[in-house]
Amino acid sequence: MITSPTLTASGDLVVQGTTGLTFNTGAGGDITFALGEKIDNDSDNQINLTLGTSGTLLLTSATAATLANSAGDLTVDAVADIVLDADGGDIFLKDATTTFATLTNSTTDLTLDIAGGNLFLADGDTINIGGVVGALTYNSMASDTDAKDEA
Secondary structure, eight states, rough: OOSSSSSOOOOOOOOSSOOOOOOOOOOOOEEEOTOEEEEOOTTOOOEEEEETOOOOOOOOOOOOOOOOOHHHHHHOOOSSOOOOOOSSSSEEEEEETEEEEEEETTEEEEEEEESSSOOOOOOOOOESSSSSSSSSEETTTTTTTGGGOOO
């Protein structure tokens, strides 16, 4: 047992055991690493991770890594853009582990594959193909006779 308020180790500190390791820093207490990375135990039931200058949280695994939330929604919120970067070329959209759509990068083409179903547009949505005057547009509210219009 160490009763001093400070523990200093000049080498690696190895803790062995099967009961776990608890940092009792209290609300607002921080665990700070040598290069400025920090785990902050905030007082509002959240843990803040402060990353180094690269801003990268790296999940290292011998197989696939999973970021999971055991209850409720999982929100990814960014001040700027959210980037999905898949070196395999596919982004899978799943519901309860079942793929319902796949976005695939094939050279410079984007393919949307709907698994076993259809793509439905909400009322009033418009698809504009080409994005310029004279491009093909499709309005989901149009009747069968005038569903495809040329802008």
